[in-house]
Amino acid sequence: MTGEYEIKACAKINLGLDVTGKREDGYHLLRMVMQNIGIADRLVFRRNDTKEIRIRSNLKFLPTGPKNLIYRTVETIRDEFGIADGVDVELEKKIPVAAGLAGGSTDAAAAILAMDSLFGLGMDAGKMREMGLKTGADVPFCLLGGTALAEGIGEILTRLAPMPDCRILLVKPKFGISTKYVYQAIDEKMPGEHPDIDAIIKALDAGDLGGICANMGNVLENVSCAEYPVLDRIKDTMREQGALNAMMSGSGPTLFGIFDDTDKAERAYRFFKAGEYGRDTFLTGPVHKEKDCYGDRNT
Numbered sequence: 001m002t003g004e005y006e007i008k009a010c011a012k013i014n015l016g017l018d019v020t021g022k023r024e025d026g027y028h029l030l031r032m033v034m035q036n037i038g039i040a041d042r043l044v045f046r047r048n049d050t051k052e053i054r055i056r057s058n059l060k061f062l063p064t065g066p067k068n069l070i071y072r073t074v075e076t077i078r079d080e081f082g083i084a085d086g087v088d089v090e091l092e093k094k095i096p097v098a099a100g101l102a103g104g105s106t107d108a109a110a111a112i113l114a115m116d117s118l119f120g121l122g123m124d125a126g127k128m129r130e131m132g133l134k135t136g137a138d139v140p141f142c143l144l145g146g147t148a149l150a151e152g153i154g155e156i157l158t159r160l161a162p163m164p165d166c167r168i169l170l171v172k173p174k175f176g177i178s179t180k181y182v183y184q185a186i187d188e189k190m191p192g193e194h195p196d197i198d199a200i201i202k203a204l205d206a207g208d209l210g211g212i213c214a215n216m217g218n219v220l221e222n223v224s225c226a227e228y229p230v231l232d233r234i235k236d237t238m239r240e241q242g243a244l245n246a247m248m249s250g251s252g253p254t255l256f257g258i259f260d261d262t263d264k265a266e267r268a269y270r271f272f273k274a275g276e277y278g279r280d281t282f283l284t285g286p287v288h289k290e291k292d293c294y295g296d297r298n299t
Contacts, residue, residue, distance in 0.1 A: 014033065016200045018197055030154060133154075170280075177224050224252040
Protein backbone atom coordinates (compact mmCIF):
# COMPACT_ATOMS: atom_id res chain seq x y z
CA MET A 1 0.00 0.00 0.00
CA THR A 2 1.14 3.54 -0.71
CA GLY A 3 0.01 6.97 0.42
CA GLU A 4 0.04 8.65 -3.00
CA TYR A 5 -0.48 7.53 -6.59
CA GLU A 6 0.14 9.71 -9.65
CA ILE A 7 -0.99 8.64 -13.11
CA LYS A 8 -1.46 9.92 -16.65
CA ALA A 9 -4.72 8.89 -18.36
CA CYS A 10 -4.93 8.99 -22.16
CA ALA A 11 -7.82 9.81 -24.48
CA LYS A 12 -8.99 7.43 -27.21
CA ILE A 13 -10.36 7.58 -30.72
CA ASN A 14 -12.34 4.98 -32.64
CA LEU A 15 -10.76 3.91 -35.92
CA GLY A 16 -13.94 1.95 -36.59
CA LEU A 17 -17.27 1.88 -34.76
CA ASP A 18 -20.15 -0.40 -35.70
CA VAL A 19 -23.42 -1.14 -33.92
CA THR A 20 -24.30 -4.79 -34.50
CA GLY A 21 -27.43 -5.21 -32.40
CA LYS A 22 -29.17 -4.46 -29.14
CA ARG A 23 -29.56 -6.44 -25.95
CA GLU A 24 -32.86 -6.94 -24.16
CA ASP A 25 -31.72 -4.55 -21.44
CA GLY A 26 -31.36 -1.76 -24.01
CA TYR A 27 -27.57 -1.74 -24.31
CA HIS A 28 -26.27 -1.66 -27.87
CA LEU A 29 -23.86 -4.32 -29.07
CA LEU A 30 -20.75 -2.80 -30.59
CA ARG A 31 -17.72 -3.73 -32.63
CA MET A 32 -15.02 -1.09 -32.39
CA VAL A 33 -11.34 -0.62 -33.12
CA MET A 34 -10.10 1.65 -30.36
CA GLN A 35 -6.82 3.55 -30.15
CA ASN A 36 -5.19 5.52 -27.35
CA ILE A 37 -3.78 8.91 -28.34
CA GLY A 38 -1.35 11.26 -26.66
CA ILE A 39 -3.80 13.74 -25.11
CA ALA A 40 -3.90 12.94 -21.40
CA ASP A 41 -5.22 14.01 -18.03
CA ARG A 42 -2.94 13.96 -14.99
CA LEU A 43 -4.32 12.64 -11.72
CA VAL A 44 -2.91 12.37 -8.20
CA PHE A 45 -4.70 10.19 -5.62
CA ARG A 46 -4.04 10.29 -1.88
CA ARG A 47 -5.57 8.45 1.04
CA ASN A 48 -7.18 10.54 3.77
CA ASP A 49 -8.74 9.76 7.15
CA THR A 50 -11.91 11.84 6.67
CA LYS A 51 -13.88 9.03 4.95
CA GLU A 52 -14.70 11.55 2.22
CA ILE A 53 -14.02 11.49 -1.52
CA ARG A 54 -12.69 14.95 -2.35
CA ILE A 55 -11.92 15.92 -5.93
CA ARG A 56 -10.21 19.12 -7.05
CA SER A 57 -9.93 20.02 -10.71
CA ASN A 58 -8.43 22.78 -12.82
CA LEU A 59 -11.84 23.05 -14.53
CA LYS A 60 -14.26 24.71 -12.14
CA PHE A 61 -17.38 23.59 -14.02
CA LEU A 62 -16.68 19.88 -13.60
CA PRO A 63 -18.88 18.12 -11.04
CA THR A 64 -16.87 16.77 -8.12
CA GLY A 65 -19.60 14.73 -6.43
CA PRO A 66 -21.48 11.53 -7.37
CA LYS A 67 -21.97 12.69 -10.99
CA ASN A 68 -18.19 12.54 -11.50
CA LEU A 69 -16.98 9.17 -12.85
CA ILE A 70 -13.88 9.25 -10.64
CA TYR A 71 -16.08 9.71 -7.57
CA ARG A 72 -18.43 6.90 -8.64
CA THR A 73 -15.52 4.55 -9.32
CA VAL A 74 -13.87 5.21 -5.97
CA GLU A 75 -17.24 4.74 -4.23
CA THR A 76 -17.88 1.47 -6.05
CA ILE A 77 -14.50 0.04 -5.09
CA ARG A 78 -14.82 1.19 -1.47
CA ASP A 79 -18.19 -0.58 -1.26
CA GLU A 80 -16.84 -3.71 -2.96
CA PHE A 81 -13.83 -4.06 -0.64
CA GLY A 82 -15.23 -2.53 2.55
CA ILE A 83 -12.81 0.43 2.57
CA ALA A 84 -13.55 3.11 5.15
CA ASP A 85 -10.74 5.57 4.38
CA GLY A 86 -11.35 8.59 2.20
CA VAL A 87 -9.52 9.61 -0.97
CA ASP A 88 -8.31 12.99 -2.21
CA VAL A 89 -7.99 13.44 -5.97
CA GLU A 90 -6.25 16.20 -7.90
CA LEU A 91 -7.32 16.25 -11.54
CA GLU A 92 -5.53 18.26 -14.21
CA LYS A 93 -7.97 17.98 -17.08
CA LYS A 94 -6.51 18.20 -20.61
CA ILE A 95 -8.95 15.95 -22.50
CA PRO A 96 -12.01 17.92 -23.67
CA VAL A 97 -15.21 17.15 -21.80
CA ALA A 98 -18.17 15.43 -23.55
CA ALA A 99 -16.09 15.04 -26.69
CA GLY A 100 -16.28 11.36 -27.66
CA LEU A 101 -12.69 10.85 -26.45
CA ALA A 102 -13.42 8.79 -23.29
CA GLY A 103 -12.16 11.56 -21.02
CA GLY A 104 -14.37 10.47 -18.13
CA SER A 105 -13.80 6.77 -18.74
CA THR A 106 -10.02 7.07 -18.82
CA ASP A 107 -10.11 8.95 -15.51
CA ALA A 108 -12.28 6.17 -14.08
CA ALA A 109 -9.71 3.61 -15.26
CA ALA A 110 -7.01 5.63 -13.53
CA ALA A 111 -9.09 5.58 -10.34
CA ILE A 112 -9.28 1.77 -10.44
CA LEU A 113 -5.51 1.47 -10.77
CA ALA A 114 -4.99 4.06 -8.03
CA MET A 115 -7.35 2.36 -5.57
CA ASP A 116 -5.69 -0.98 -6.21
CA SER A 117 -2.30 0.54 -5.40
CA LEU A 118 -3.33 2.79 -2.51
CA PHE A 119 -5.14 0.03 -0.63
CA GLY A 120 -3.19 -3.04 -1.76
CA LEU A 121 -6.29 -4.73 -3.18
CA GLY A 122 -4.46 -7.10 -5.50
CA MET A 123 -7.10 -6.92 -8.24
CA ASP A 124 -6.29 -8.90 -11.35
CA ALA A 125 -7.12 -7.63 -14.84
CA GLY A 126 -10.50 -9.38 -14.88
CA LYS A 127 -11.58 -7.86 -11.58
CA MET A 128 -10.46 -4.41 -12.68
CA ARG A 129 -12.49 -4.67 -15.86
CA GLU A 130 -15.49 -5.88 -13.86
CA MET A 131 -15.21 -2.79 -11.66
CA GLY A 132 -14.74 -0.58 -14.71
CA LEU A 133 -17.81 -1.87 -16.52
CA LYS A 134 -19.94 -0.75 -13.58
CA THR A 135 -18.91 2.83 -14.41
CA GLY A 136 -18.91 2.84 -18.22
CA ALA A 137 -18.52 0.71 -21.34
CA ASP A 138 -15.24 2.41 -22.40
CA VAL A 139 -13.50 1.85 -19.06
CA PRO A 140 -12.33 -1.74 -19.76
CA PHE A 141 -10.54 -0.55 -22.92
CA CYS A 142 -9.03 2.37 -21.03
CA LEU A 143 -7.60 -0.14 -18.56
CA LEU A 144 -6.10 -2.19 -21.38
CA GLY A 145 -4.81 0.73 -23.47
CA GLY A 146 -2.97 0.76 -26.78
CA THR A 147 -4.86 -0.61 -29.79
CA ALA A 148 -7.72 -3.06 -29.33
CA LEU A 149 -10.91 -4.57 -30.72
CA ALA A 150 -13.84 -4.00 -28.34
CA GLU A 151 -16.99 -6.09 -28.69
CA GLY A 152 -20.16 -6.77 -26.72
CA ILE A 153 -20.97 -3.52 -24.94
CA GLY A 154 -17.24 -2.79 -24.79
CA GLU A 155 -16.17 -5.42 -22.30
CA ILE A 156 -14.85 -8.09 -24.71
CA LEU A 157 -11.36 -6.95 -25.67
CA THR A 158 -8.75 -8.28 -28.06
CA ARG A 159 -5.37 -6.59 -28.29
CA LEU A 160 -4.45 -5.64 -31.86
CA ALA A 161 -1.25 -4.77 -33.68
CA PRO A 162 -0.23 -1.18 -32.90
CA MET A 163 -1.29 1.65 -35.17
CA PRO A 164 1.54 2.88 -37.41
CA ASP A 165 3.19 6.17 -36.54
CA CYS A 166 1.27 9.15 -37.86
CA ARG A 167 -0.03 12.56 -36.86
CA ILE A 168 -3.60 12.88 -35.63
CA LEU A 169 -5.41 16.22 -35.75
CA LEU A 170 -8.42 16.65 -33.48
CA VAL A 171 -11.01 19.42 -33.62
CA LYS A 172 -13.83 19.64 -31.08
CA PRO A 173 -16.65 22.00 -32.10
CA LYS A 174 -18.14 24.43 -29.63
CA PHE A 175 -21.23 22.32 -28.95
CA GLY A 176 -21.73 19.00 -27.22
CA ILE A 177 -23.70 15.93 -28.29
CA SER A 178 -25.62 13.67 -25.91
CA THR A 179 -24.33 10.10 -26.14
CA LYS A 180 -27.69 8.85 -24.86
CA TYR A 181 -29.53 10.72 -27.64
CA VAL A 182 -27.22 9.38 -30.36
CA TYR A 183 -27.68 5.76 -29.31
CA GLN A 184 -31.43 6.17 -29.00
CA ALA A 185 -31.59 7.72 -32.48
CA ILE A 186 -29.29 5.19 -34.16
CA ASP A 187 -32.06 2.57 -34.03
CA GLU A 188 -34.05 4.69 -36.48
CA LYS A 189 -31.11 5.82 -38.61
CA MET A 190 -29.15 2.56 -38.85
CA PRO A 191 -27.47 2.51 -42.28
CA GLY A 192 -27.43 -0.30 -44.77
CA GLU A 193 -23.63 -0.11 -44.93
CA HIS A 194 -21.35 -0.75 -41.99
CA PRO A 195 -17.61 -0.12 -41.56
CA ASP A 196 -15.36 -3.05 -42.44
CA ILE A 197 -13.86 -3.67 -39.02
CA ASP A 198 -12.03 -6.80 -40.20
CA ALA A 199 -10.34 -4.79 -42.98
CA ILE A 200 -9.08 -2.28 -40.39
CA ILE A 201 -7.68 -5.13 -38.29
CA LYS A 202 -5.91 -6.62 -41.35
CA ALA A 203 -4.43 -3.21 -42.18
CA LEU A 204 -3.17 -2.88 -38.61
CA ASP A 205 -1.55 -6.33 -38.88
CA ALA A 206 0.17 -5.18 -42.08
CA GLY A 207 1.21 -1.80 -40.68
CA ASP A 208 -0.72 -0.23 -43.56
CA LEU A 209 -1.78 3.28 -42.53
CA GLY A 210 -3.45 3.90 -45.89
CA GLY A 211 -5.49 0.73 -45.54
CA ILE A 212 -6.60 1.72 -42.05
CA CYS A 213 -7.72 5.13 -43.26
CA ALA A 214 -9.48 3.75 -46.34
CA ASN A 215 -11.66 1.50 -44.18
CA MET A 216 -12.42 3.84 -41.26
CA GLY A 217 -16.10 4.30 -40.48
CA ASN A 218 -18.46 5.21 -37.65
CA VAL A 219 -22.18 4.40 -37.91
CA LEU A 220 -22.98 7.01 -35.24
CA GLU A 221 -22.14 9.71 -37.77
CA ASN A 222 -25.52 8.97 -39.34
CA VAL A 223 -27.09 10.65 -36.32
CA SER A 224 -24.56 13.27 -35.28
CA CYS A 225 -23.63 14.58 -38.74
CA ALA A 226 -27.28 14.75 -39.78
CA GLU A 227 -28.01 16.82 -36.71
CA TYR A 228 -24.92 19.04 -37.10
CA PRO A 229 -23.87 19.44 -40.78
CA VAL A 230 -20.78 21.40 -39.71
CA LEU A 231 -19.24 18.06 -38.73
CA ASP A 232 -19.16 16.97 -42.36
CA ARG A 233 -17.66 20.33 -43.34
CA ILE A 234 -14.86 19.90 -40.81
CA LYS A 235 -14.10 16.40 -42.10
CA ASP A 236 -14.04 17.63 -45.70
CA THR A 237 -11.73 20.49 -44.73
CA MET A 238 -9.35 18.11 -42.97
CA ARG A 239 -9.11 16.05 -46.16
CA GLU A 240 -8.55 19.20 -48.21
CA GLN A 241 -5.72 20.04 -45.81
CA GLY A 242 -4.03 16.71 -46.52
CA ALA A 243 -5.59 14.16 -44.16
CA LEU A 244 -5.69 10.61 -45.51
CA ASN A 245 -9.16 10.41 -44.00
CA ALA A 246 -11.23 12.07 -41.29
CA MET A 247 -13.95 10.76 -39.00
CA MET A 248 -15.92 11.45 -35.83
CA SER A 249 -14.75 9.78 -32.62
CA GLY A 250 -17.39 7.95 -30.60
CA SER A 251 -20.71 9.78 -30.53
CA GLY A 252 -18.89 13.05 -31.18
CA PRO A 253 -18.62 15.86 -31.59
CA THR A 254 -14.81 15.62 -31.90
CA LEU A 255 -13.50 15.00 -35.43
CA PHE A 256 -10.06 13.60 -36.15
CA GLY A 257 -7.93 13.50 -39.28
CA ILE A 258 -4.99 11.16 -39.85
CA PHE A 259 -1.88 12.48 -41.61
CA ASP A 260 1.18 10.67 -42.92
CA ASP A 261 2.96 14.00 -43.57
CA THR A 262 4.05 16.03 -40.54
CA ASP A 263 4.29 19.32 -42.44
CA LYS A 264 0.74 18.97 -43.76
CA ALA A 265 -0.49 18.03 -40.29
CA GLU A 266 1.13 21.08 -38.72
CA ARG A 267 -0.30 23.38 -41.41
CA ALA A 268 -3.75 21.91 -40.87
CA TYR A 269 -3.37 22.35 -37.12
CA ARG A 270 -2.52 26.02 -37.54
CA PHE A 271 -5.45 26.45 -39.95
CA PHE A 272 -8.00 25.05 -37.52
CA LYS A 273 -6.39 26.69 -34.50
CA ALA A 274 -6.77 30.10 -36.13
CA GLY A 275 -10.29 29.43 -37.43
CA GLU A 276 -13.71 29.23 -35.87
CA TYR A 277 -14.60 25.57 -36.41
CA GLY A 278 -13.45 24.27 -33.09
CA ARG A 279 -13.04 25.40 -29.52
CA ASP A 280 -10.37 22.77 -28.89
CA THR A 281 -7.74 21.81 -31.46
CA PHE A 282 -4.94 19.28 -30.88
CA LEU A 283 -2.15 17.67 -32.86
CA THR A 284 -1.00 14.39 -31.40
CA GLY A 285 -0.28 10.78 -32.34
CA PRO A 286 -1.14 7.20 -31.37
CA VAL A 287 0.05 5.79 -28.05
CA HIS A 288 1.64 2.39 -28.61
CA LYS A 289 2.57 1.20 -25.13
CA GLU A 290 0.42 0.99 -22.03
CA LYS A 291 3.19 2.50 -19.91
CA ASP A 292 2.98 5.74 -21.94
CA CYS A 293 -0.28 6.51 -20.20
CA TYR A 294 -1.11 4.25 -17.29
CA GLY A 295 2.20 2.95 -16.00
CA ASP A 296 3.63 -0.56 -16.36
CA ARG A 297 1.10 -3.21 -15.41
CA ASN A 298 0.03 -6.73 -16.35
CA THR A 299 -3.42 -6.59 -17.97
